[in-house]
Amino acid sequence: MWRNIASNFLTLSIVLLIALAGGIAWGKREYSGPGASALAQCVQVAQGASLNAVSNQLAEQGAISSAYIFRAGVDYQGLAGQLKYGSYLVQPDASMEDIAGVITEGGPSTCGTEVIFRIGVRANSVVLRDIDPETGTYEERVKYDPAAEPEPETIASAIQQPDARLRIAMAEGVTSWQVVNGLQAAAFMGGEVASVPAEGSLAPDTYEVSAGDDRAALLAEMGRRQEVILNQEWEARPFGLPYASIEEALIMASIVEKETGVPDEREMVASVFVNRLESGMRLQTDPTVIYGVTGGEGILDRGLRRSELDTPTPYNTYQIDGLPPTPIANPGRAAIRAALNPVETDFVFFVADGSGGHAFARTLEEHNANVARWREIEAQRGENTESPVQTDG
Known part of the structure; x- marks a missing residue:
């Protein structure tokens, strides 16, 4: 009898072990x-x-x-x-x-609600977005201008959500004053900013933050990133560029950033200014003159006056030789790279061509023809918004 009991127990144990093994295998598959x-x-x-x-x-x-x-x-x-x-x-x-x-x-x-405070060249905006799980893309729900409108309740509520993603997005070409002004308007940030960072020293990028994060600490991170980018691009530069220092390269990058919003044009625009520096010609670029007028505090929402072009200032490149004393904005990596890697051309002039880009020229005669075409486009549009860049030979 005991032998039968032992045999049955052994059989049952084996069955249970087999079932357990099967269950484990099934669980692993699941x-x-x-x-x-x-x-x-x-x-x-x-x-x-x-x-x-x-x-x-x-x-x-x-x-x-x-x-x-x-x-x-x-x-x-x-x-x-x-x-x-x-x-x-x-x-x-x-x-x-x-x-x-x-x-x-x-x-x-990577999911849920996000609130983005965008610091732009012309204006700031706050955007509330939610991700659509089916497409994996964010869909904009609410957008407002913090300088002109009260904060919508939907955004105020979203910021209070413990899982809300908060970000500061800094556009390429904004000035340091604009960045500080924007951060001070971002109500979900904390802390005070003692002074405006040096022009050009902040990296345009998108920054993850948490409610109450210190503004000065974020500015320090922006500065750290820009220093890394600038040093990386400076170390990789070719020889023979007309920059006496890394600071001069940053100044040139800021000019390139403000002169064109067309990515494929950056190296071409940089080549024009490099050619001018190397030949002793004045840069004659409107964005530097504008910076001299505004000090980087906001935008000049009109064309330059003849008196402003004729008045000598440290930033009036129609009146001074070489580069202005400081950058005129915070350039992104692409503009820094373009300033340090200009294409080889013999262009020394350019002017808007009506498409959002520019027409380049080697001689004053070619340039004057391009300017005439641009004036025709302006007349057709009923506009006169831009002084012709590089008008003097």
Whole structure:
């Protein structure tokens, strides 16, 4: 009898082991195989949330097929204590293993609501966007001008959300005064700014921030990034450029940034100014004169007057030789690279061509013909918005 009992027990044990092994294999397939949702989903991990709470939440929204298998898999991988707070976009058919990787790796939130304070050349704006999980792209919901309108309640509420993503987006070509002025208008930032950073010293970029972050600390980060960019591009420059220092290269980059908004033109515009420096010609560029008039505090919302072009100032490149004493804006990496890598041309003139770009010329005769064409375009439009750049020979 005991022999029969032992035999039955052994058989039962083997069956149980086989069933257990099968169950484990099935669980692994469930954990690593295609996920439960055919649609992209926004997965949120609350501050301090437990693995149990997160797994139940994922199961409720249909992102995973089993909260138990998810917890077991995360435990097995040793990730149970590594949940990262935030909102994350999970792709269609993502496995439980994929989702575990996303919510434990962390990094900037890739899903949910974001509020962007954009510091622009002509104006600032605040934009509220939400991601569409099905397309994985952000859709603009609300936009307003903080200088002219009160803050919409939808944006104020979004900023208070614990998982909201806050960003400061600094455009290429803004002045340091404009950056400081913009940050002071960003109500979700904190701290005071003691002084305006040196012109050209801040890197145009998008910066992740949190509510209450210190404005001065963000300015310091902007300055650090610009220093890194400038040093990298300076070290990679070719020989023979007419710059006595890295600061002069930054000045030239700021002029290139303000002269053209066409990416493919930057190296060409830089070549014109380099050719002028090398030949002893004056730069004769309107943006430097404008900077001398405004001091970088806002924009000159009109054309330059003849008296302003004729009045000597340190920034009036119609009146002075060489470069102005400082940059006239904060240039981006592309403009810095263009100033340090101009194409080889014999162009020494350029003027607007009516398409948003410029017409380049080698001689004063060619340039005057280009200016005449531009004047015709202005007349047809009923405009007279721009002084012709490089009019003197």
